Amino acid sequence: MERGLELETVHExxxxxxxxxxxxRWYVQFLRPAPGSDIEFxxxxxxxxxxxxxxxxxxxxxxxxxxxxxxxxxxxxxxxRLRSEQKSGSEAPMLRIYLELKE
Amino acid sequence: MTTPDVASTAADLRDAIRSSDLRLxxxxxxxxxxxxxxxxxxxxGWVELGGNYNGRGDLDSMDEHFRDxxxxxxxxxxxxxxxxxxxxxxxxxxxxATRQAPGHTATAIRRLTMSGRGLLQIEAYLAxxxxxxxxxxxxxxxxxxxSWDANSHPTEAQFGxxxxxxxxxxxGIRYHNVMRFQNADExxxxxxxxxxxxxxEPTPHERFEGKHDYGRYTDFTAPNPEDWTYLNDERQxxxxxxxxxxxNWHYLRFLIDTTTRSNVELQFNNxxxxxxxxxxxxxxxxxxxxxxxxxxxxxxRTLGPHRNFLFLDSVVISxxx
Numbered sequence: 037m038e039r040g041l042e043l044e045t046v047h048e049x050x051x052x053x054x055x056x057x058x059x060x061r062w063y064v065q066f067l068r069p070a071p072g073s074d075i076e077f078x079x080x081x082x083x084x085x086x087x088x089x090x091x092x093x094x095x096x097x098x099x100x101x102x103x104x105x106x107x108x109x110x111x112x113x114x115x116x117r118l119r120s121e122q123k124s125g126s127e128a129p130m131l132r133i134y135l136e137l138k139e
Numbered sequence: 140m141t142t143p144d145v146a147s148t149a150a151d152l153r154d155a156i157r158s159s160d161l162r163l164x165x166x167x168x169x170x171x172x173x174x175x176x177x178x179x180x181x182x183x184g185w186v187e188l189g190g191n192y193n194g195r196g197d198l199d200s201m202d203e204h205f206r207d208x209x210x211x212x213x214x215x216x217x218x219x220x221x222x223x224x225x226x227x228x229x230x231x232x233x234x235x236a237t238r239q240a241p242g243h244t245a246t247a248i249r250r251l252t253m254s255g256r257g258l259l260q261i262e263a264y265l266a267x268x269x270x271x272x273x274x275x276x277x278x279x280x281x282x283x284x285x286s287w288d289a290n291s292h293p294t295e296a297q298f299g300x301x302x303x304x305x306x307x308x309x310x311g312i313r314y315h316n317v318m319r320f321q322n323a324d325e326x327x328x329x330x331x332x333x334x335x336x337x338x339x340e341p342t343p344h345e346r347f348e349g350k351h352d353y354g355r356y357t358d359f360t361a362p363n364p365e366d367w368t369y370l371n372d373e374r375q376x377x378x379x380x381x382x383x384x385x386x387n388w389h390y391l392r393f394l395i396d397t398t399t400r401s402n403v404e405l406q407f408n409n410x411x412x413x414x415x416x417x418x419x420x421x422x423x424x425x426x427x428x429x430x431x432x433x434x435x436x437x438x439x440r441t442l443g444p445h446r447n448f449l450f451l452d453s454v455v456i457s458x459x460x
Contacts, residue, residue: 039206040198050238055215055223056231067198084219086273114217 037118038133040067043075047120049133051085055114057137062107062118065132070101073125079107082115101129162228166262167392168457173251177453178213179229185211185451188246188436191343202343204357208438211235211247214450218384219271227264227388227452235449237441239270241325242356247451248436253309255460256398261435263454264388267301267322269294270446271383282443283327294383296327299442301449302360303393306340306434307400313429314421315340316395316402317360318414319367320375325442331377333370333405333412336361339420358440370405370412377408388452395419 037049054060064077076098079091090096091112099105101122109116118133153170157163162177176183190205192198198206214234216224226232235245253259271294272279280286282293304317317340321330338361341351353362361367378387392406394414400421402414435456439449 037210050209050236053212053214053217053234055217056213084217084271086219086271114215114223 037135038131041131041133043120043122043128043131045122048080048088049117049135051082052116052135053085053114054112054116054137057139058110059138060109060112060116061136062109063104063134063136064106064118064120065104065134066101066129067132068130069103070125070127070129073101073127073129074098074123075101075129076121076123077105077107078119078121079109079112080117080119081112082117083113085115088117098123101125162453163455165264165390166455168262168455169258169260169459170457171460172455172457174249174454174456176233176455177228178226178231178233178451182211182213182233182247183249185233185247185249185454187211188248188438202346202353203355204353204359205343207238207355208244208246209236209238211245216386216450219273220384224384224386226450233451235437235439235451237439237447239441239444239446240356241441241443242358244356244359244438244440245447245449246436246438248306248434249454249456251433251456252431253307253397253433254431255458256309257396258394258403258459259305259397259433260392260394260457261303261454262390262392262457263303263437264452265301265391265437266386266388266450266452267298267379267439268383268386268448268450269297270448283323284329285327290381292379292382293327294445295379296323296329297441297443297445298322298379298447299440302436302438302440303391304360304436304438305395306432306436307397308426308429308432309397311425312400312421313426313432314400314419315360316393316419318370318393318405319360320407323442327443331374332372333375333407334367335370335417336366337368337418337420338363338366339422342422344424344426360438370414370417375407375410386450
């Protein structure tokens with residue numbers, strides 16, 4: 037979904053239609069880590085691809101900006117996106133974001 | 140029967156069988172169907188056009204303007220007003236979606252090779268849309284040439300262009316057949332004409348050799364606007380259908396000849412254009428690793444800060460070999 041994203045405080049992935057899928061999993065890889073920086077990820081859903089809310093069943097995940105993480109998702113309806121926000125630290129990480137979908 | 144009679148009978152039988160097939164009867168394929176995709180059970184190999192990267196997979200080794208063509212998605216056409224619209228053939232279509240960034244392009248490419256030479260054709264039922272907007276002030280009712288009047292909708296002027304094209308290579312010569320529907324310009328002025336490039340697409344290998352280095356939202360097919368020529372002066376009217384959430388499917392057929400490396404014909408709904416004088420500029424340099432390359436791609440390009448969408452309900456690629 038993103039390759040080489042320079043995270044500038046807040047980023048939302050492009051709206052993605054996932055109605056056909058029964059399960060999903062986000063992967064986020066810090067291509068350029070920012071040790072000591074905390075990044076918060078929220079899985080968001082939408083009824084129309086225009087208006088978004090946090091997925092009610094998935095807690096926001098806050099992690100140090102190093103390595104690779106994943107977030108499993110079910111019960112998401114027709115649209116998905118991932119919101120990333122840098123909560124602390126002065127160095128901006130660079131991200132690769134995957135969205136895996138299965139029936 | 141004589142040999143011509145047998146061939147004619149075989150063709151008649153083939154046409155009769157296809158015309159009774161509910162999926163194929165809306166197409167007019169050449170004798171051999173190479174692919175049929177209705178996107179109801181997957182993207183069938185239509186994938187984002189990706190840039191070429193080095194042996195380490197470094198993003199910096201990719202052309203900047205090839206880094207972000209976006210993954211196509213299976214869409215059930217879910218809209219804020221009507222719910223799930225669905226496709227023309229079943230529930231799903233393939234959706235190419237740009238970012239909200241002027242010049243951004245989304246792509247879907249299908250990769251094959253040739254087992255013969257001759258006529259080659261792609262047909263599709265497609266639709267193009269701007270993104271619906273909810274909220275804002277009075278300015279949301281006007282864009283470029285269009286102010287909302289309960290007939291025309293400003294999102295129609297926010298749609299830039301879609302393109303159907305090839306990437307072919309055989310006998311050491313690589314070339315692209317390209318036709319683009321230019322709907323509007325960067326100011327939202329309605330154009331609605333077909334055009335084609337008069338130069339070959341800049342390649343990653345040429346960048347590697349230091350011949351170019353384009354920015355992120357460059358028109359990858361032909362970066363210089365002066366390298367595009369309109370097919371004619373006639374406006375190609377179509378059925379956007381008033382708002383961004385009504386989808387009417389249009390028929391497109393693009394016929395080429397790989398024997399002569401030339402364009403032949405473009406059909407868009409009831410209009411058919413003779414393309415035999417439309418140039419197909421080949422690369423002067425031989426490309427390795429691409430013998431018998433047979434790729435078709437679709438792309439959609441926004442010229443303003445608005446998402447543009449191209450929906451493909453179904454696509455058929457056929458040949459006469």
